[in-house]
Structures are given as C-alpha cells and as structure tokens.
Amino acid sequence: MSFEDILLNVMRPARYIGREHNAVNKNPARIKFNACLCFPELYDIGMSNLGIRILYDILNSRKDLACERAFCPWPDYQKVLKDNSLKLTSLESGTPLGKFDLLGFSVNNELNYTNILSMFSLSGIPFTAKERGAGFPLIIAGGNCSLNPEPIADFFDLIVIGEAEEVIVDIVKICTKFKKKYGSVCARKEELLIELSKVPGIYVPQFYNVEYDKDMTVKEFTPGKNGIPSVIKKVYVKNLDKCLRPLSWIVPNVEVIHDRIGIEIMRGCPHRCRFCQAHSYFSPLRIRSPKVIFNLAKRLYKVSGYEQISLLSLSSSDYPFMEGLVGRLIKYFSRKAVSIALPSVRPKNITENVSRLLSSQRKTGLTFAPEAGTDRLRRIINKDINIEELFQAAKGAYKAGYQRIKLYFMIGLPKENDSDLEAIVDLASKLSYLRKDFARQAAQISLSISTFIPKPHTPFQWLNMSKMDETRRKQGYLKKLILSRPGLESKIKINFHNVHISVVEAALSRGHRGLSKVIQSAFDKGAQFDQWSDCFNFDIWQQAFSENGFDIEESATRSIALEKTLPWDFIDMGINKEFLKDEFRKALT
Ligand code: SF4
Structure with missing residues (x-):
C-alpha cells in the first residue's frame, strides 16, 4: 500500500x-x-x-x-x-x-x-x-x-x-x-x-x-x-533572554489546537496556589525583557506569516512590563492586521493597554479561574483572586462587547462544604445578570468543574482526593442548584471533568514504580488516548490495577502521613519539603 x-x-x-x-x-x-x-x-x-x-x-x-x-x-x-x-x-x-x-x-x-x-x-x-x-x-x-x-x-x-x-x-x-x-x-x-x-x-x-x-x-x-x-x-534555564528559541515557527498544514505564534514572556508564576503543580515545575519566576519579546515577535511573524501572536505565561497579566510591551506590539502589528492574544489574564492587572488589547480581540469570551466559590475556601487553597476585581473586569468586558465568560472551579478541595458549591452558582448567576446593566441580555456563563487531585510537589500532596461517590454527589448538587433557579439553566452551562478519568489521572500521578506494569496491562487490554472520553475505558484500568494487586480508587484517593517518604521525594524541585509541610499545616488550621 x-x-x-x-x-x-x-x-x-x-x-x-x-x-x-x-x-x-x-x-x-x-x-x-x-x-x-x-x-x-x-x-x-x-x-x-x-x-x-x-x-x-x-x-x-x-x-x-x-x-x-x-x-x-x-x-x-x-x-x-x-x-x-x-x-x-x-x-x-x-x-x-x-x-x-x-x-x-x-x-x-x-x-x-x-x-x-x-x-x-x-x-x-x-x-x-x-x-x-x-x-x-x-x-x-x-x-x-x-x-x-x-x-x-x-x-x-x-x-x-x-x-x-x-x-x-x-x-x-x-x-x-x-x-x-x-x-x-x-x-x-x-x-x-x-x-x-x-x-x-x-x-x-x-x-x-x-x-x-x-x-x-x-x-x-x-x-x-x-x-x-x-x-x-531539577535543571532549568536561568536566563530566558539567553534562550531565544524557537527562532523559526513550523506552520502546520492542518488546524491545530493553538494555531498561532506563541511567545513566552515569563516562565514560572509569582503566585503560590497550594494545589498547583505548574508552580513547582516552572519555578523560579523568570522574566523575558520586552525588547527581546518584541524582536522575537517580529522575527516569528516574518518567517511564518501568522496573523495572531499569543503572549504566553502561567499568569500573563503579572508580567511587570505588560503595559509598555502591549502598547509597542499593538502599534507595530495593528498595521499588519496581526492580533495579539493574552491568555491567562487575572482581573487585577487589567490596565489601559491591556483592556485596549482585550477590546480589540474577538469578543467571544473571557476566562477566569476563581477555583473555589467562597473567600474562605480560596484562602485555604491560597488562590489570590479578588471577586470585586473580577466583577470590575467583567463590567469592562461587557462594556467592550463581550457576551460570555468562562470560569474554572475545582470540587473536592480540602474543608469544602456545600455552601462553597452554592457560592459557585451564586457567583455565576451574578456575573451573568451583571451584563444586563450594559446590554439587553444576560451573559452566557460557562462553568468548567474539575476534581481536585493532590499532586506531587505541592503543599496538598499528602491530602486525600474525594471518593468517586462523593464527587458524583457534588456534581449532582451543582446541577440541581442551577435547575432550582428559574431561568438560570439557559444562562449557565456546566461542564464536569469525567470522574473516572480524574481517578486514573490521580492514581497514576501519585503512584510508584509498580504502576509501570499496570500501564502495560492497561495498554495490552486496549487502553490508549485516555484523555479522550470516547476512547477512555474505566473497566480496563480497574482490571489492570486489580490484576497487579492495587485498588484503583484507593491508589487515587489515599491520604499520606506527613512523616512518610513519598515515591517522588528523591526529586528536588527547588522547593523545600519543610516549606510544603508548613503550607499544608497553614491551609488546614
Ligand atoms: S496563579 Fe495559576 S499558575 Fe500561578 S500558582 Fe495559581 S494556579 Fe498555579
């Protein structure tokens, strides 16, 4: 053939x-x-x-x-x-x-x-x-x-x-x-x-x-x-300005998920959310200079002809030179009909040039990640997001013509109770109706709800994850809350991560070497493309774990005593284990 x-x-x-x-x-x-x-x-x-x-x-x-x-x-x-x-x-x-x-x-x-x-x-x-x-x-x-x-x-x-x-x-x-x-x-x-x-x-x-x-x-x-x-x-690049790659940009022949030029403006994150593994992986915070970013943007545009450039980092709006950088990029690229995109914006730092940038983008949607419904729970997870500022940012977005907002939350967080779930629906509802001050219709709010996984090298690595029944109950409760308020169902779209997929992800991320055999058994039985819900098969994973002597739910949801040695403790991510323990204790007391 x-x-x-x-x-x-x-x-x-x-x-x-x-x-x-x-x-x-x-x-x-x-x-x-x-x-x-x-x-x-x-x-x-x-x-x-x-x-x-x-x-x-x-x-x-x-x-x-x-x-x-x-x-x-x-x-x-x-x-x-x-x-x-x-x-x-x-x-x-x-x-x-x-x-x-x-x-x-x-x-x-x-x-x-x-x-x-x-x-x-x-x-x-x-x-x-x-x-x-x-x-x-x-x-x-x-x-x-x-x-x-x-x-x-x-x-x-x-x-x-x-x-x-x-x-x-x-x-x-x-x-x-x-x-x-x-x-x-x-x-x-x-x-x-x-x-x-x-x-x-x-x-x-x-x-x-x-x-x-x-x-x-x-x-x-x-x-x-x-x-x-x-x-x-861990090894890491000390100076982002000295690592000027890529200098060329392959242009796929088929549409890919992020079909645009991406330029890192910062690596690492100044925040310390206690559930966040990306913070540990990408620390310390490194900042690329605006001059280098601007020159890289010009070069990659020239070699690729893309019409969109995305400024990448875990928290783009914390980039300290954003106002000047965005101003310079808009001035140069607007003449060429190239747009500048700014993912991962926090409500706090939306300055004049940034809102100009946001209002010049396609006004399809804006995304925020409060992660938890109440201030109390956000303090526990150390998510530094001010809800008043989020409302101000939403007002600005609605004025600029935005119709949709996407919000990311987690359920199963430590010390979470049903009032935290009710607060998620309250927040979504208020944000939706807020648009009526500026337009005839309320905004469409899309809620993406994932299940908290206590990941390695985070202050929460010792915690348990919710059992599957409890996660299902919480998902059902959130749906019921939306349905119980007249008219809200049409304004709030709620999307849950698959409970079974989250359990497999947790069991694998917190596992030890014995799981190489489990992965091999799962593959032999036909598992692949497990991120894709139409390919994922939980029965296969359950069998693969049990044939190798493990219970999948127990492996995923177990809590671990602080004094134990973890399977990943031999890796030094540059974050002291005592610091992680202090953060763990602070969160729970
Ligand atoms: S702001 Fe985002 S990337 Fe930064 S620590 Fe929090 S969750 Fe992680």
Missing part, C-alpha cells in the same frame, strides 16, 4: 504528511546523529506544545544533527499500519522510529502514558529499558511527568528532571561520542548510562533500588551504582 493510499483511508490525513513550512529536512549524507522528538498525542495537540518546538529548533541548529518529529497516530491510522505490516515513521524523512539514534518523548500528562506504549508497539520497540540493547535508540523522556517519573520508570533509559533546553545538548554530545567510538549509541549501554547519570538533571531509573511499604510509600530508595546522586536536582 502506498503512502497516498494510506492517507486516503484515514481521517485528517494532513496530520501525517509533514512537509510543513519551516519543517527542517536535512541531507542524510551530512548527518552524524539523528534524533526524533516524540509526542504521545495527536499531531494537532503536539504541535500546540511550545516545548517540542523549542527543542526541535535547538537541536536542528547543529549542522551535523537532524532532529525530526513523530506523534501518536489516531487508531484508524494505527490499523492501516498494522494491517500492512508497516512501522510508525518520523514526519520529516519517513524513518522508522527504531532506526534513530535517540528518541525524546515529551510527556506532560499521565493520560498519555498508554500512548507512549502505543508508539513503541507501532515501531517494534520493546517496552522496558532493560529489554532494549544495542540495536535500539536511546529512549529518553522529559516534561511535566518528571515531577513523579516513577510510574513510567521501567519504559525509559533516562528521564530529564526539569527543563531540557540546556541538558539536551549535553546528552547529544555524550551520545555522539559513544556512536563515533562504538558504532552505535547503545553499543555499550551500561557505560553510556553511567556517564549520562552524572550529568545534572538526569535520572536513570534502572540504577536505583526501591522498596515500598504497603501504603505505596517508600521504605528504601538507594542508588545502585557508585558516584550517582541519591537526589536528582
């Missing part, structure tokens, strides 16, 4: 074609080392990830190295590959993944774990690092999963803890040296891994011995080789 025939048999074939504007295709004759960045999700999602674009640009800036990309294909494409005994290949040169020197997986979500195995399986690559010898690539991972890499420890040769921009260059240098000396990167794998394990930020799981207690906490965690660290310290 030709590649063209394959494409005729699958949905959205442009996902698999490559050949995008600014994709890098190098002459194989000039290449000494080839790497493939793998994203265990669909192309549409992977190409919206800034990290993969940054690494692609860094690696391809080396003349003797080719860096390509591969994504997890949708089941229809997988079927065609299997039916025709074909292997999964890279987008750029069509090389099967098993033929690369290095595969680098960007793993940012626990619900992608089975997709990693799917990509291995479609490439004929054995699942565990110990099964792979000289004939296979070195397979590494990085991304948010490094906050607790233990559930995927068996699958990877090494895992980068923290940000990979700088350390990836060291990894490639060492691998190139081994390839030159021994003919293939993994010809002397043990020797290679020992050398790599001494590089700051690199964790080689197979070199550590771990014993667990029955409650999934750690009895003993010891390095099994001399000279390797017992604690792995």
Whole structure:
C-alpha cells in the first residue's frame, strides 16, 4: 500500500504528511546523529506544545544533527499500519522510529502514558529499558511527568528532571561520542548510562533500588551504582533572554489546537496556589525583557506569516512590563492586521493597554479561574483572586462587547462544604445578570468543574482526593442548584471533568514504580488516548490495577502521613519539603 493510499483511508490525513513550512529536512549524507522528538498525542495537540518546538529548533541548529518529529497516530491510522505490516515513521524523512539514534518523548500528562506504549508497539520497540540493547535508540523522556517519573520508570533509559533546553545538548554530545567510538549509541549501554547519570538533571531509573511499604510509600530508595546522586536536582534555564528559541515557527498544514505564534514572556508564576503543580515545575519566576519579546515577535511573524501572536505565561497579566510591551506590539502589528492574544489574564492587572488589547480581540469570551466559590475556601487553597476585581473586569468586558465568560472551579478541595458549591452558582448567576446593566441580555456563563487531585510537589500532596461517590454527589448538587433557579439553566452551562478519568489521572500521578506494569496491562487490554472520553475505558484500568494487586480508587484517593517518604521525594524541585509541610499545616488550621 502506498503512502497516498494510506492517507486516503484515514481521517485528517494532513496530520501525517509533514512537509510543513519551516519543517527542517536535512541531507542524510551530512548527518552524524539523528534524533526524533516524540509526542504521545495527536499531531494537532503536539504541535500546540511550545516545548517540542523549542527543542526541535535547538537541536536542528547543529549542522551535523537532524532532529525530526513523530506523534501518536489516531487508531484508524494505527490499523492501516498494522494491517500492512508497516512501522510508525518520523514526519520529516519517513524513518522508522527504531532506526534513530535517540528518541525524546515529551510527556506532560499521565493520560498519555498508554500512548507512549502505543508508539513503541507501532515501531517494534520493546517496552522496558532493560529489554532494549544495542540495536535500539536511546529512549529518553522529559516534561511535566518528571515531577513523579516513577510510574513510567521501567519504559525509559533516562528521564530529564526539569527543563531540557540546556541538558539536551549535553546528552547529544555524550551520545555522539559513544556512536563515533562504538558504532552505535547503545553499543555499550551500561557505560553510556553511567556517564549520562552524572550529568545534572538526569535520572536513570534502572540504577536505583526501591522498596515500598504497603501504603505505596517508600521504605528504601538507594542508588545502585557508585558516584550517582541519591537526589536528582531539577535543571532549568536561568536566563530566558539567553534562550531565544524557537527562532523559526513550523506552520502546520492542518488546524491545530493553538494555531498561532506563541511567545513566552515569563516562565514560572509569582503566585503560590497550594494545589498547583505548574508552580513547582516552572519555578523560579523568570522574566523575558520586552525588547527581546518584541524582536522575537517580529522575527516569528516574518518567517511564518501568522496573523495572531499569543503572549504566553502561567499568569500573563503579572508580567511587570505588560503595559509598555502591549502598547509597542499593538502599534507595530495593528498595521499588519496581526492580533495579539493574552491568555491567562487575572482581573487585577487589567490596565489601559491591556483592556485596549482585550477590546480589540474577538469578543467571544473571557476566562477566569476563581477555583473555589467562597473567600474562605480560596484562602485555604491560597488562590489570590479578588471577586470585586473580577466583577470590575467583567463590567469592562461587557462594556467592550463581550457576551460570555468562562470560569474554572475545582470540587473536592480540602474543608469544602456545600455552601462553597452554592457560592459557585451564586457567583455565576451574578456575573451573568451583571451584563444586563450594559446590554439587553444576560451573559452566557460557562462553568468548567474539575476534581481536585493532590499532586506531587505541592503543599496538598499528602491530602486525600474525594471518593468517586462523593464527587458524583457534588456534581449532582451543582446541577440541581442551577435547575432550582428559574431561568438560570439557559444562562449557565456546566461542564464536569469525567470522574473516572480524574481517578486514573490521580492514581497514576501519585503512584510508584509498580504502576509501570499496570500501564502495560492497561495498554495490552486496549487502553490508549485516555484523555479522550470516547476512547477512555474505566473497566480496563480497574482490571489492570486489580490484576497487579492495587485498588484503583484507593491508589487515587489515599491520604499520606506527613512523616512518610513519598515515591517522588528523591526529586528536588527547588522547593523545600519543610516549606510544603508548613503550607499544608497553614491551609488546614
Ligand atoms: S496563579 Fe495559576 S499558575 Fe500561578 S500558582 Fe495559581 S494556579 Fe498555579
């Protein structure tokens, strides 16, 4: 079957074609080392990830190295590959993944774990690092999963803890040296891994011995080789102005989730919400200078022709030079009909230029994340958001023509009671009717309600998560509250995260090494694309946990005693454990 025939048999074939504007295709004759960045999700999602674009640009800036990309294909494409005994290949040169020197997986979500195995399986690559010898690539991972890499420890040769921009260059240098000396990167794998394990930020799981207690906490965690660290310290880019990547921007041939240029203006977040894992992963706060951002925006616009530039950070409106930056960008780009987007705005810092920017954007909707319904609960979770300021921001938005507001909340937070849920509906109702002061109709409010998961490296990591029955009761109560108020149902749309998906996510994010076998069992039974509710199958996960001796709900919802050693305690994210404990106590007293 030709590649063209394959494409005729699958949905959205442009996902698999490559050949995008600014994709890098190098002459194989000039290449000494080839790497493939793998994203265990669909192309549409992977190409919206800034990290993969940054690494692609860094690696391809080396003349003797080719860096390509591969994504997890949708089941229809997988079927065609299997039916025709074909292997999964890279987008750029069509090389099967098993033929690369290095595969680098960007793993940012626990619900992608089975997709990693799917990509291995479609490439004929054995699942565990110990099964792979000289004939296979070195397979590494990085991304948010490094906050607790233990559930995927068996699958990877090494895992980068923290940000990979700088350390990836060291990894490639060492691998190139081994390839030159021994003919293939993994010809002397043990020797290679020992050398790599001494590089700051690199964790080689197979070199550590771990014993667990029955409650999934750690009895003993010891390095099994001399000279390797017992604690792995996160690595991160110290100066964002010196890491000016990407300098080019691939333009997909098919619409992707974030179909625009994205430029980081800040990395990290000045706030310390106690449930937030992103804060730990991206700390410390680093700020890019307005001049550098402006020059990068001009360059990326020139090479891509995109008509929208998004200024990215966890909390964009906390960027200290926002007013001047936005003014300069609007002045330069409005002449070119390029719009500037500002996601993650907080109500507090909406200044003159920012509101000008917001009012010039498509007035479809504005998003805020109060996370909890009452001030009391927001204080417990340390969510610094002032509801009066939120109302002021909403008024400004309605005046500018906005019709919709989206609000993010969590349920199952510590010390939450039903009055906190009632406050969510009150807030949504008031915000909706507020628009009547400026327009004929009330606003449409969209409530996105997720379930609180006590994630590793946060002050709440020791807490329990709500049992499934309790989460369902709270979801039902919120629906009932909306239905009980005449006319409110048409104004408030409520969307809940799937209870079962949240439980799998929690169990995997708080798990230990034993879960590598659970993930493998779930994959063998057909689990993949677990983020997608139409693909997700809870029965499979329940069986996979129970066959390996675990109860899925107990694994997800257990609380952990403060004095216990956690499966992820060997990772130093730069945030002192005593500080996390103090924050935990402050929240609950
Ligand atoms: S403001 Fe957002 S990113 Fe910052 S700590 Fe809070 S939840 Fe995390």
